[in-house]
Amino acid sequence: MRAEDEMSYERDNIRNMQGYSWGEQPSQQRVIKLNTNENPYPASESVATALAQFSVDQLRRYPQPFADPFRDVAAAVHGVKRENIIATNGGDELLRLAITTFVGAGETLGMAEPSYSLYPVLAAVQGCNVVKIDLQDDWSLPADFAGQLNAAGAKLAFVVSPHAPTGQLVPVQHLRTIAQQFDGVLVIDEAYVDFVDPDLGYNAVPLIHELDNVLLLRTLSKGYSLAGLRFAYGIGAASLLAPMLYKTRDSYNTDAISQSLATAALAARDEAAVSWQRVREERGRLTAGLTGLGFDVLPSQSNFVLAAVPGNGEHRAPRLYQGLKDDGILVRYFDQPRLRDKLRITVGTPDENDALLCSLRKAMQLND
Numbered sequence: 001m002r003a004e005d006e007m008s009y010e011r012d013n014i015r016n017m018q019g020y021s022w023g024e025q026p027s028q029q030r031v032i033k034l035n036t037n038e039n040p041y042p043a044s045e046s047v048a049t050a051l052a053q054f055s056v057d058q059l060r061r062y063p064q065p066f067a068d069p070f071r072d073v074a075a076a077v078h079g080v081k082r083e084n085i086i087a088t089n090g091g092d093e094l095l096r097l098a099i100t101t102f103v104g105a106g107e108t109l110g111m112a113e114p115s116y117s118l119y120p121v122l123a124a125v126q127g128c129n130v131v132k133i134d135l136q137d138d139w140s141l142p143a144d145f146a147g148q149l150n151a152a153g154a155k156l157a158f159v160v161s162p163h164a165p166t167g168q169l170v171p172v173q174h175l176r177t178i179a180q181q182f183d184g185v186l187v188i189d190e191a192y193v194d195f196v197d198p199d200l201g202y203n204a205v206p207l208i209h210e211l212d213n214v215l216l217l218r219t220l221s222k223g224y225s226l227a228g229l230r231f232a233y234g235i236g237a238a239s240l241l242a243p244m245l246y247k248t249r250d251s252y253n254t255d256a257i258s259q260s261l262a263t264a265a266l267a268a269r270d271e272a273a274v275s276w277q278r279v280r281e282e283r284g285r286l287t288a289g290l291t292g293l294g295f296d297v298l299p300s301q302s303n304f305v306l307a308a309v310p311g312n313g314e315h316r317a318p319r320l321y322q323g324l325k326d327d328g329i330l331v332r333y334f335d336q337p338r339l340r341d342k343l344r345i346t347v348g349t350p351d352e353n354d355a356l357l358c359s360l361r362k363a364m365q366l367n368d
């Protein structure tokens with residue numbers, strides 16, 4: 001076909017869908033970036049060492065197809081077996097694999113609303129339907145979440161814990177009940193789990209031994225300061241992971257460099273944990289600072305907070321977002337129901353959080 005005839009070769013569902021909308025990734029280094037929930041502290045020394053020691057000759061051959069050295073470290077960290085771990089090219093690949101493997105075109109998947117905006121995009125690519133189940137007024141999952149999923153015939157459902165964008169933790173007992181009652185695969189997206197206060201004793205990993213339909217998502221992007229590496233993993237029953245490991249995955253889905261660095265990162269978990277504690281401390285300070293400015297801040301177990309703007313929030317929130325941006329500070333604004341009066345702010349270093357609070361105070365006076 002000649003180009004000027006403008007034939008579209010896309011499948012209908014691809015032509016009709018909207019792509020993902022990324023948080024801004026400025027090329028300028030000077031920007032204070034509190035918009036995409038990256039860890040403000042560097043990855044551990046062990047990762048830097050692994051990178052320095054990696055030789056280009058190691059790239060001559062294909063990588064280990066299953067990232068087995070990584071799986072063994074992850075299995076030891078979580079007290080599970082190698083067959084309970086699948087390594088993926090970022091958490092986003094695991095999400096895509098789960099949909100490809102468990103939800104057919106024309107079938108349905110479920111998600112709580114609001115949550116991660118990539119889920120509907122991946123569903124649209126697969127050509128499956130999405131049933132969105134609203135969170136309750138306090139942002140918790142409705143008690144009959146599983147019942148609603150089953151009624152919709154959902155083959156798979158996504159739950160985020162701690163939840164994005166509210167930062168609220170879903171109790172393990174509630175996750176267990178949902179998985180017990182749900183007829184499909186329950187993906188528990190734990191992208192932010194490393195930032196949960198350890199005193200709460202939250203641990204959903206044991207669910208994979210009780211229930212064969214639970215898939216936990218873990219990523220090195222946030223907790224391990226490696227968003228640029230693209231490495232994540234799933235934890236689940238061996239029978240649940242097997243079709244993704246042996247059938248639907250790309251033959252070499254994670255590359256040799258990322259396998260080496262990810263293995264070093266997980267083995268040095270204690271080093272990363274120092275940054276998690278710092279983030280928790282700053283989360284408390286940032287929450288107090290925002291509350292002092294009149295914001296209504298949800299208590300967060302994550303590395304971001306969702307802050308409701310005081311006064312006419314829907315009017316002011318986008319202006320504050322822009323005011324911060326003019327000052328070189330990026331935060332996230334979601335133009336969608338229940339979020340239009342709020343800003344989602346990643347917890348930064350103490351200096352970054354101070355700069356944010358200072359700029360916000362100024363922007364609020366200008367916008368009064």
Ligand SMILES: *Cc1c(COP(=O)(O)O)cnc(C)c1O
Pocket residue numbers: 089090091092093116160164189191219220221222227230231232
């Ligand atoms: C960041 C994130 C992921 C995964 O991100 P990757 O960088 O692809 O590992 C998954 N779910 C949520 C809710 C996230 O915020």
